[in-house]
Amino acid sequence: MPATYPGTRLSLILAAREIDPEVQRAAWEVLVSVYWRPVYGRLRLKWRAQPADAEDLAQEFFARAMERGFFDDYDPAKARFRTFLRLCLDRFAAKARREERRLKRGGGLVHLPLDFAGVERELDTALHQGSEADEDEWFDREWVRSLFSDAVEALRTSCAGTPREIRFRVFERYDLLPAGDGDRPSYRALAQELGLPGTQITNHLAWARRELRALVLERLRVLSGSDAEVREEAAALLGAGGG
Amino acid sequence: MTLPDDAVRHLRRVLREPELPGDRYLLEEPVGSGGMGTVYRAYDRALDRHVALKVLRPDVADPGAAARLEREARILARLEHPGIVPVHDAGILADGRVFYVMKLVRGERLERLAARATLTELLRTFLRVCETVGFAHARGVVHRDLKPSNVMVGSFGEVLVLDWGIARVMREEPEGSHPGELPGGGGAPQDPARDADTAPGAILGTPGFMAPEQANGWSHLVDARTDVYALGAILRDLVGRRDGGRVAPRPLASVWTRALAPEPADRYPSAEALAADLTRFLDGEPVLAHRERLSERAGRLFRKYQTAIILVLTYLAIRFLFLALRGL
Numbered sequence: 143m144p145a146t147y148p149g150t151r152l153s154l155i156l157a158a159r160e161i162d163p164e165v166q167r168a169a170w171e172v173l174v175s176v177y178w179r180p181v182y183g184r185l186r187l188k189w190r191a192q193p194a195d196a197e198d199l200a201q202e203f204f205a206r207a208m209e210r211g212f213f214d215d216y217d218p219a220k221a222r223f224r225t226f227l228r229l230c231l232d233r234f235a236a237k238a239r240r241e242e243r244r245l246k247r248g249g250g251l252v253h254l255p256l257d258f259a260g261v262e263r264e265l266d267t268a269l270h271q272g273s274e275a276d277e278d279e280w281f282d283r284e285w286v287r288s289l290f291s292d293a294v295e296a297l298r299t300s301c302a303g304t305p306r307e308i309r310f311r312v313f314e315r316y317d318l319l320p321a322g323d324g325d326r327p328s329y330r331a332l333a334q335e336l337g338l339p340g341t342q343i344t345n346h347l348a349w350a351r352r353e354l355r356a357l358v359l360e361r362l363r364v365l366s367g368s369d370a371e372v373r374e375e376a377a378a379l380l381g382a383g384g385g
Numbered sequence: 386m387t388l389p390d391d392a393v394r395h396l397r398r399v400l401r402e403p404e405l406p407g408d409r410y411l412l413e414e415p416v417g418s419g420g421m422g423t424v425y426r427a428y429d430r431a432l433d434r435h436v437a438l439k440v441l442r443p444d445v446a447d448p449g450a451a452a453r454l455e456r457e458a459r460i461l462a463r464l465e466h467p468g469i470v471p472v473h474d475a476g477i478l479a480d481g482r483v484f485y486v487m488k489l490v491r492g493e494r495l496e497r498l499a500a501r502a503t504l505t506e507l508l509r510t511f512l513r514v515c516e517t518v519g520f521a522h523a524r525g526v527v528h529r530d531l532k533p534s535n536v537m538v539g540s541f542g543e544v545l546v547l548d549w550g551i552a553r554v555m556r557e558e559p560e561g562s563h564p565g566e567l568p569g570g571g572g573a574p575q576d577p578a579r580d581a582d583t584a585p586g587a588i589l590g591t592p593g594f595m596a597p598e599q600a601n602g603w604s605h606l607v608d609a610r611t612d613v614y615a616l617g618a619i620l621r622d623l624v625g626r627r628d629g630g631r632v633a634p635r636p637l638a639s640v641w642t643r644a645l646a647p648e649p650a651d652r653y654p655s656a657e658a659l660a661a662d663l664t665r666f667l668d669g670e671p672v673l674a675h676r677e678r679l680s681e682r683a684g685r686l687f688r689k690y691q692t693a694i695i696l697v698l699t700y701l702a703i704r705f706l707f708l709a710l711r712g713l
Contacts, residue, residue, distance in 0.1 A: 179387070260387060290396055291388045298386075317396060320389035344411065348404070355400050380400045 152223075152364045172364055174204050175292050180284040181231055182261050188277040189235045197258045203234050218367030222375075226367070228281060286379065289365075293357035294318065297350065312336060312343055313350035355380060403440045403478045410438060410486065418442065421450050421550050426489060429473075436473060440484040451483050457550045458485035464524055468517030468544050490545055495536035495619075499626040507623055508667055513544040515616060515660035521546075522609040522656060527553045529607065531615035532594040533622055551589040553607060594618045597647050610649040613659055617644025617652070620663075636666050636685075639675035 152169050181203060185196035207213065212230045216223065261284075301310035315332055319325070327335070329343040338346075359376060366372045388396070402412050403425075411428040416437065418424070427438040441454050461472045475485035495514075499507055514536055521528060529551050537545040590599050596614035598606035621641040624633050640662050646652045653659040653674075666672050669689030677685065687694060 257387075286397075287388055287390075287393050290393050291386055294388060294396075295386055317399060318388065318392050319395075320391045351399055352404060354396070355404075358400070379397060 151366070169364075170204070170208055172361070176285065176288045176361065176365060177227060178204070179261050179288050180228075180281045182258055183265055183284050184228065184231060184277060184281050185235060186262075186265050187280055188232070189239065191235075193258065193262055199235060199238055200258075202238075203231055206234065216367060218371060221367075222371050223365060223367040224282070224285060228278075289358060289361055289379075293354055293361055296357050297354055300353075308336070308338070309346040309350050312338070312346040313354075316343070316347060317350070403438075403482065403484060405438075405478065405484070406476060410436070412438065419548060419550075421447075422454055427486070429486070435489045436486050437470075437489040438484055438486050440478065441482045453550050454483045454485070456554075457548075457552065458483075460526055460549050460552050460554065461485075461487065464521055464526060464549075466517060466520045468513060468520070468546055469549075470545055470547060490537050490539065490547070492537045492539035492543075492545070494534050495538055495623065496533035496626060498538050499533070499623040502627065504624070504627065505667065507627060508663060510538060510542070510544055511616075511620055511623065512660050512663060514546060514619070515656045515663070517544065517546045518612050518616065519656035519660070521552075522612065525555045527555060527607060527609060528612050528615070529553055529599060530590050530594075531612055531619060532591050533619055536619075553604075555608065593622075596649070598649065606649065608649070609655055610652045613644050613652045613654075613656055614646075614649075616656060616659055617641040620644065634666075635681065636672040636675040636677065637663075639672060640666060643674035 152172055178200060182196055182200045185191045185199050186193070189196075189199075191199055207230065212234075213226070216226050220226075221229075297313075298310055301307050312332065315336070316326060330340055332338075333340045333343050358380060359372075362372050362375050362379070366375055405412065409429060409431050411430060413426045413428060413435075416424050416426045421441065422439045423442050425438045425440070427436050428434075429436045439454070441451055455475075458472050458475045461469060465471070470487045470490055473486045473488070475483070478484055495510070498510065502510070514531075518528060518531065526549070528546065528549060530548055531546070535546065535548045537547055539545065592600070594615045596607075596611040598604075599611050599614075617640075621638075624637065624641075640659070643662075644652055644659055653662065662673050669685055671677060671682075671685070
């Protein structure tokens with residue numbers, strides 16, 4: 143289930159202690175949904191935590207960050223929110239290592255239903271050839287993947303059970319294929335497969351891409367620390383202004 | 386769900402593509418990107434043909450860039466000439482960016498041609514660039530970013546001068562008029578609001594091809610001779626590329642040297658004057674920019690009348706031989 147997005151900047155919500163707990167909870171859901179994979183991956187790659195330890199530390203990181211306001215000190219003028227979160231995570235992991243803390247699963251904290259085993263499969267190669275640059279790159283790449291995955295999931299949810307479902311189906315069959323461009327079906331073949339006029343493929347794809355772009359931008363606005371950061375991330379990811 | 390790498394890459398690419406209004410144009414692939422815009426090949430469903438669609442690059446933060454792209458489309462639309470890409474359509478993307486649609490040009494950049502063309506072919510091609518630039522000057526437009534990569538040579542030898550993004554409109558021409566030559570001696574653009582990016586001190590252009598008055602931001606001195614300077618730089622660059630360091634004929638070097646004079650008053654007054662002097666060189670005539678020595682003159686006349694001279698000498702040699710044999 144994709145996160146329900148709060149209407150304003152996540153970093154501001156996280157820092158504002160007096161804010162409505164429901165809004166704050168929604169903000170945390172957003173944060174966790176986009177960041178849990180990069181966080182877990184960094185604990186495995188940079189800190190060489192064993193899978194069970196990395197899983198527990200990731201869970202604990204989010205829980206402690208919420209309880210203790212890790213992000214209260216965030217200053218958008220100094221760094222991107224993503225960079226700041228990574229620094230918080232490294233500080234947290236270093237402290238945990240110093241204390242040789244090994245939490246038992248659950249550890250008395252809220253346990254988030256996250257697919258750590260899935261990430262573990264993708265980490266295999268990176269674990270054997272990782273350098274510090276690779277660790278940062280992996281963190282950023284997983285952040286992008288999580289951002290797009292969350293936005294696609296939101297699009298799927300918004301289309302489910304509505305007349306727009308066919309639009310998502312076209313989008314899924316064409317844009318979400320794990321294939322190179324040469325392996326994608328032609329618009330004509332896809333139209334035949336789905337029983338649609340050829341022109342509808344173009345229209346449905348254009349609609350779905352427009353919606354997805356808006357959803358990604360919405361997430362960027364929420365997850366970034368400043369308007370400048372939104373514009374920078376949007377230009378890098380989509381070649382678009384943050385609006 | 387977690388998207389695979391291929392899907393994320395693909396989504397990032399398709400979401401970068403401009404979102405066009407309506408369904409007339411179907412974007413196919415980017416075919417070029419410059420300092421200001423990206424050019425896509427697109428299919429025009431209404432007219433069943435491929436076109437080029439230029440759109441402002443989304444990462445261009447310069448607030449004047451959108452106005453420049455829009456102005457470029459308007460300038461191209463007013464310059465109807467075989468050497469200038471015709472504009473078919475213009476509009477605004479869903480995200481507010483400007484785009485325009487033009488003829489899809491197929492061919493190669495001038496510098497690539499330089500590597501394999503003969504000197505005569507190259508100079509004849511260059512003359513067509515001068516002719517196009519001269520036409521723009523006659524319409525009151527100075528290009529200001531002439532360089533080999535902004536000239537495309539088509540498969541039939543047709544020449545197209547591209548990238549009029551920083552062109553300066555010196556004066557408006559009424560529709561259907563037949564204006565005379567662009568006045569030299571500098572002068573402000575007729576409507577400064579149309580030329581906001583060329584305010585005094587603004588420097589736009591390409592180092593190595595920019596005239597001193599342009600490189601120094603003295604925009605009030607910019608006129609047709611600013612393009613003459615760039616044409617001289619192009620000529621020097623092309624001949625240099627082709628000859629790979631070999632010394633060019635002195636009269637030819639004198640042509641570009643005059644075009645590259647630091648003072649506008651010392652240059653050719655127009656692109657046509659430059660072209661005329663270069664034509665003299667091609668025709669074996671004395672070049673105005675070059676005071677030739679006696680030996681150079683003899684060499685030039687020999688090259689020009691080579692066939693006739695050889696025929697006469699052959700005749701004389703045979704005649705002499707004949708007479709000599711008879712005397713034996």
